[in-house]
Amino acid sequence: MFLHYLDLSWRSFKRTPVVSALMVLAVAVGIGVTMTSLSVYHMMSMDPIPEKSRSLFHVQLQTMEGEGTRRGSPDGLPYQLTYQDVMALTEAPIPERKIPSMKAGFSVHMNSPEVKPFIELARMTNREVFDMFNLEFVYGGPWSLEQQENAAPVVVINEEINNRLFGGENSVGKMIYLDNRSYVVTGVMKQWNINIKFYDVNNGAFHDAEQLFLPFSLIAAFEIDTWGNTNGWKHEDTSTFQKKMQSEEMWLQFWVELNSEQEKREYGEYLMAYMQEQQKLGRFDREELQYALRDVIETMEYREVVSEDNRILVGLSFMFLAVCLANILGLLLAKFLRRAPEVGVRRALGASKRQVFYQHLVEVSLLGLMGGIVGIGISQLGLWGVRLTQDYYTDLATMDLSMLLAAPAIAISACIVAGLYPAWLVCRTTPATYLKTQ
Numbered sequence: 001m002f003l004h005y006l007d008l009s010w011r012s013f014k015r016t017p018v019v020s021a022l023m024v025l026a027v028a029v030g031i032g033v034t035m036t037s038l039s040v041y042h043m044m045s046m047d048p049i050p051e052k053s054r055s056l057f058h059v060q061l062q063t064m065e066g067e068g069t070r071r072g073s074p075d076g077l078p079y080q081l082t083y084q085d086v087m088a089l090t091e092a093p094i095p096e097r098k099i100p101s102m103k104a105g106f107s108v109h110m111n112s113p114e115v116k117p118f119i120e121l122a123r124m125t126n127r128e129v130f131d132m133f134n135l136e137f138v139y140g141g142p143w144s145l146e147q148q149e150n151a152a153p154v155v156v157i158n159e160e161i162n163n164r165l166f167g168g169e170n171s172v173g174k175m176i177y178l179d180n181r182s183y184v185v186t187g188v189m190k191q192w193n194i195n196i197k198f199y200d201v202n203n204g205a206f207h208d209a210e211q212l213f214l215p216f217s218l219i220a221a222f223e224i225d226t227w228g229n230t231n232g233w234k235h236e237d238t239s240t241f242q243k244k245m246q247s248e249e250m251w252l253q254f255w256v257e258l259n260s261e262q263e264k265r266e267y268g269e270y271l272m273a274y275m276q277e278q279q280k281l282g283r284f285d286r287e288e289l290q291y292a293l294r295d296v297i298e299t300m301e302y303r304e305v306v307s308e309d310n311r312i313l314v315g316l317s318f319m320f321l322a323v324c325l326a327n328i329l330g331l332l333l334a335k336f337l338r339r340a341p342e343v344g345v346r347r348a349l350g351a352s353k354r355q356v357f358y359q360h361l362v363e364v365s366l367l368g369l370m371g372g373i374v375g376i377g378i379s380q381l382g383l384w385g386v387r388l389t390q391d392y393y394t395d396l397a398t399m400d401l402s403m404l405l406a407a408p409a410i411a412i413s414a415c416i417v418a419g420l421y422p423a424w425l426v427c428r429t430t431p432a433t434y435l436k437t438q
Contacts, residue, residue, distance in 0.1 A: 001355075002362065009363035012339075019335055020367070023328050027371025030324030031411045032378025037310075037317040039383060039403045043396045044206070045306045048196040049133065052257070053296035056132065057264070058199075059254040060292040061085055061275065064233045065285035072231070074302070077292050079202050080231060080250040083219075088274065089254055090126070090216075095267055097132050097257035100216045101125045103203050103228035106178035108161070108212070115165060121227065122178070122212035124219055130156075130189070132257050133199070138162070140172035140187035143215055147186075151221035155183040156213040162188045181222070183214070195395055198296050200253055201303045203228040206392040226251045248283075258293070268293060321410075325418040328367075332422040336360060343429045356427040364419030365412050372411030376404065 013020040047053050060077045063085065073079055081089075086100040102124040109117035127142040129135070139162075143154040155176065162171050171185045192209045218224055223241040230251040238244040258264045268291065275289045294302055343356055379399065386397040399407075 005359045005362035006366065008359055009366045012335075012363055013366075016335060019331055023331050023367055024370045024374060026324045026328050026331075027368060027411055027415060028374035028378055030321035030414075031372055031375025031407055032382060034317040034321045034410065035375060035379035035399070035403060035407045036382030036386065037313045038406075039379065039399045040386060040393070040397055041306065041310050041314050042403055043195050043398065043400070044310060045300075046195050047297065048194045048198045049296060051134065052132070055257055055259050056296050057256050057258055057267075057293045058295075058299045059089065059256060059271070060294075061271065061284075062286060062290035063248060063250065063284065065283070075290075075292070077290060078231060078233075078250050079303075080229070081252050081254050082248055082250055083245040083252060086252045086254050089271075092270065092274070094270055095256050095258055095263060097128050099126045099129045099132060099255050101129070101199060101253040101255065102216070102219065102226050102251065103200060103210070104214070104219075104224055105227040106212065108165075109177045110165060111177045111182075118164075120161065120212055121208075121210045122214055123210040124214050124216050124224065126216050129213065132255065133192075135192060136190045138188045138190055139170045140185070142213075143186045148215045148217055151215060151217040153181055153183045153218070154186045154215065156187045156189055157185055158189050158211045159191045161211050178212070178214075189213075193395065196300065196305060198300060199255060200228065201299065201305060202253065204392070205300075205303070205305045206396060208392070208395075220245065256293075264293060321414060325414055328415070329418045329422065332364065332419055333425070336422040336426040340426060340429050343426055347429060353427045356429075357423050360423035360426060361416060361419060364415045364423070367419075368412035368415030369408055371415065372408030375411060376407045379407065 049056070059081065060079065061081060062077055063082055064076075064078060090098060090100050092098070104122045104124050106120060106122055107117050108120045109115060123129075127145065127148055130137075130142045138159055140156075142156060143152065146152075147154050155178065157165075157171070157176070159168075162168060165171065165176060166174065171188060174185050175182050176185060177183070194209055196205050197203075197207055197209055198205075225241065225244075228251065230249055232238075232247075232249045234248060236243070236247045236249065238247050238249060256267065258267055271291045271293075272289060275284050275291065278284050279289065300306070346356065347353075376399070383397040383399065387393045
């Protein structure tokens, strides 16, 4: 019976090609606009590391002294940490996996005229980052613990840099130059494509992940300064790098891996004990000491990675789809009621109201399917336009499989809703009324 209804629907389209084409176009435009905004929102709000998003925690400490001192964040807690706090937490006995982190950058070259130098962002961190963030290697692996502790000039590069400098060959043990120093490559990791740079929202949530990873200990050894944001809250002499490391300026991020509520509670108690100890030394001058441990999802919500504007845009696009459907409703009413004499004859020959109703719902579903498919093409044009506006939209303004399947599903559902009233109206046709006119 379903195939028979499909055949009738197709015949109906062919009898009224212009009206049918207009309805398909209206659905397609509505779906195209809706899926453009919905796809961007979907990619922005997607869990960047679903296998570990609930076990990775961002650490915040209230280092600003004075009860009234607040900067930026909703709860007054600084987004970043000082160098002295990061070093103390790195050397702490718990938890097992913890990483300091800082955004940096270098000019990359091979100290030869064959390779043109280029600027590349880097992440200064510890070797545990590769296990914590599930980063995979093509060649080699992370630097050793001994190299990390001794601030050895070593680096992990990704596939893109490896292809650019070494033509994709195994470059482990080879040397590259970052600024004016040489570094030995210990590993080549796979390209890390994440939709949200969750580990450093402070320096651009939608920027690309760094392609160079170096030991955090090199910061002090080579006095490598941050390429990210630095936040201060009081006047200090930071004229030298040593003074900056000892100051209360905040320019570093710190992440830990906690795999149970007990580990989280124990680490929270450790943080409170650390702050109380520092308070005795003259820091953390507050009546109530504060810290925060937020996992990846909580951090994204706390930092408002997906702004209210994005949600409003999605809402407006669905309202535009509703306007398109309102126009379709009028066209469907005219089309179905024009067919009333035909329906009257069918009813006289034995077709039930339910069969007539289902037949017209199949027709509007087919209309929605066609509109949804055309709408995917329109949304691709919209996403292409979004990608042209900003570089960081390159990975965000795309449609994944779930969005490709959602487009026709939304179109069909919307068309069924719009077609319920016209289908109900035409199935109530009284056969005798139209038989007299035949």
